[in-house]
Amino acid sequence: MRRHVISALCIGLCTLGVGEAALAEDDPTVNRLLAAQCAQCHGTNGYAVGDMDGLSDESYKDLYEDLMDMRSEDRPEDIMDHQAMGYTDDQIRRIALYYGMRSGKSDEEPETGGEEEEHREEYREAKTRGRKSKRDR
Numbered sequence: 001m002r003r004h005v006i007s008a009l010c011i012g013l014c015t016l017g018v019g020e021a022a023l024a025e026d027d028p029t030v031n032r033l034l035a036a037q038c039a040q041c042h043g044t045n046g047y048a049v050g051d052m053d054g055l056s057d058e059s060y061k062d063l064y065e066d067l068m069d070m071r072s073e074d075r076p077e078d079i080m081d082h083q084a085m086g087y088t089d090d091q092i093r094r095i096a097l098y099y100g101m102r103s104g105k106s107d108e109e110p111e112t113g114g115e116e117e118e119h120r121e122e123y124r125e126a127k128t129r130g131r132k133s134k135r136d137r
Contacts, residue, residue, distance in 0.1 A: 031098040046099050060100025064110040067092045
């Protein structure tokens with residue numbers, strides 16, 4: 001019994017080390033796995049069917065900023081607000097980078113300065129009025 005516990009601990013620690021190494025780099029496989037959750041609503045590879053917004057033409061910058069806006073909601077209301085809250089900054093960056101690379105729009109870096117708060121405020125106001133912000137159109 002003790003032998004099995006020690007073996008399980010060793011395997012777990014080795015797996016943890018590999019996972020951290022993969023996350024430390026921009027591993028496209030990790031990025032794709034994180035973005036796979038989005039396919040449930042936004043379609044395979046971001047090609048949505050029906051009324052759902054597609055992600056196939058989104059830029060890295062816009063998608064990153066939109067997800068960060070959604071995650072920062074004081075009172076999350078929409079499903080995407082709740083979805084975004086479940087991701088770390090790095091995971092959001094990886095998801096946005098994955099779709100940005102697929103669309104060929106991954107060159108422009110997201111804004112992380114003072115304008116970020118302005119975009120968040122615009123998002124909140126538009127949501128309060130029941131319509132999409134400029135970036136959501």
